[in-house]
Amino acid sequence: MSDCIFCKLANGEIPTAKLYEDDDFSVILDANPATKGHALILPKAHYADITEMPEELTAKAFVLAKKMGSHLKETLEADGLNIVQNNGEKAGQTVFHFHIHLIPRYADGPCIVANWVQNPLSDETREEVITKASVKAL
Ligand code: 5GP
Ligand code: ZN
Numbered sequence: 001m002s003d004c005i006f007c008k009l010a011n012g013e014i015p016t017a018k019l020y021e022d023d024d025f026s027v028i029l030d031a032n033p034a035t036k037g038h039a040l041i042l043p044k045a046h047y048a049d050i051t052e053m054p055e056e057l058t059a060k061a062f063v064l065a066k067k068m069g070s071h072l073k074e075t076l077e078a079d080g081l082n083i084v085q086n087n088g089e090k091a092g093q094t095v096f097h098f099h100i101h102l103i104p105r106y107a108d109g110p111c112i113v114a115n116w117v118q119n120p121l122s123d124e125t126r127e128e129v130i131t132k133a134s135v136k137a138l
Contacts, residue, residue, distance in 0.1 A: 006097035078104035
């Protein structure tokens, strides 16, 4: 994608603060970090979101999230770690090149967990979702 900023950042066409790279991914610092060490895992190939990602690359991305997230938590002496991955505008995605947020959390840091409103599961919704979304194999 010639006009995708994350394609350019992931492939080194635009200089950026890079923490790690391998054949498939770059890990860079978010330009507007929620906390110290907020990083983004970007595949070098362009996929708009997780629904477009090949399974093998998706698996690699989440293994990398575990490894890099653990590494950030340890080296930055964080107290916790959020792994966030948004798909679609309604889910909060603003850059439409798949990415995983790694957000180290600190005991004295800001509270940034998504604060969704929770309501008890109704009988009607439970039956609808079970009917539509139950699956025997994926
Ligand atoms: P989303 O809301 O799509 O899940 O997250 C997009 C993230 O990309 C945001 O946290 C935003 O700060 C970050 N971002 C947007 N443009 C740039 C950029 O040009 N460079 C870097 N390093 N991060 C960016
Ligand atoms: Zn892209």
